[in-house]
Amino acid sequence: MRFIVTKDYNDMSRKAANIISAQIITKPNCVLGLATGSTPVGTYKQLVEWYNKGDLDFSEVSTVNLDEYKGLDHDNDQSYYYFMMNNLFKHVNIDLSRTHVPDGTEPNPEKACADYEKIVKSYGGIDLQLLGLGHNGHIGFNEPSDNFAKVTHCVDLTESTIKANARFFEKIEDVPTQAYTMGIGTIFKAKRILLIASGKDKAEIVKKAFCGPIDPQVPASILQLHPDVTVVLDEDAASLL
Ligand code: F6R
Numbered sequence: 752m753r754f755i756v757t758k759d760y761n762d763m764s765r766k767a768a769n770i771i772s773a774q775i776i777t778k779p780n781c782v783l784g785l786a787t788g789s790t791p792v793g794t795y796k797q798l799v800e801w802y803n804k805g806d807l808d809f810s811e812v813s814t815v816n817l818d819e820y821k822g823l824d825h826d827n828d829q830s831y832y833y834f835m836m837n838n839l840f841k842h843v844n845i846d847l848s849r850t851h852v853p854d855g856t857e858p859n860p861e862k863a864c865a866d867y868e869k870i871v872k873s874y875g876g877i878d879l880q881l882l883g884l885g886h887n888g889h890i891g892f893n894e895p896s897d898n899f900a901k902v903t904h905c906v907d908l909t910e911s912t913i914k915a916n917a918r919f920f921e922k923i924e925d926v927p928t929q930a931y932t933m934g935i936g937t938i939f940k941a942k943r944i945l946l947i948a949s950g951k952d953k954a955e956i957v958k959k960a961f962c963g964p965i966d967p968q969v970p971a972s973i974l975q976l977h978p979d980v981t982v983v984l985d986e987d988a989a990s991l992l
Pocket of ligand 1: 785786787788789790791817818882883884885886889890891892
């Protein structure tokens with residue numbers, strides 16, 4: 752694992768965007784695995800800025816996102832598709848037919864997840880997978896568990912996640928209770944992994960995930976076994992390393 756410690760959130764975002772840019776420049780038809788959440792917002796903003804300057808071309812890039820809430824359609828402003836559209840896709844020249852997020856509107860979990868695995872496979876795998884890190888060590892929606900889930904699957908969101916998400920919805924009944932997520936195995940098959948984390952509140956889990964034992968109770972710890980992982984942290988997130 753390579754660690755890059757940066758000054759602050761903006762610096763982390765720029766370094767991460769640099770790694771993604773290098774991937775796009777050296778392989779214009781690459782497959783990017785993408786994440787949502789607050790951490791990558793600055794990274795996407797930087798990529799859009801470089802695109803607007805004429806330094807990046809997304810026309811041949813394909814993307815597969817990590818996860819999506821079950822039951823939310825593309826127009827729902829809490830869906831991960833909506834997030835990707837507004838933070839990246841609509842600002843660059845990407846071909847939308849080559850952007851993929853698990854289909855939250857598919858009511859049958861087996862079908863939704865099998866279809867998504869097929870899509871990832873049809874591209875011949877992911878060249879570079881961007882990841883954030885949950886406070887409990889989750890990656891995608893792979894929560895602490897007794898084993899590492901292999902493929903895309905449906906997860907029941909924990910009570911605490913549902914409560915934490917409630918602030919984004921009008922009423923608690925509107926908060927999705929399930930999500931579709933790539934499995935740890937799907938993520939692990941990516942040729943390269945780029946994990947980003949920022950803030951003091953991530954310092955503890957960064958240390959646990961990358962300096963502690965490999966344990967499905969800390970899902971990100973499996974990344975220690977991956978041959979090509981770059982972890983870009985700001986000073987706060989790296990403060991306990
Ligand atoms: C998002 C995702 C999640 C987040 C993680 C960190 O697609 O899969 O695992 O990366 O929850 O979220 P933030 O960046 O909001 O701290």
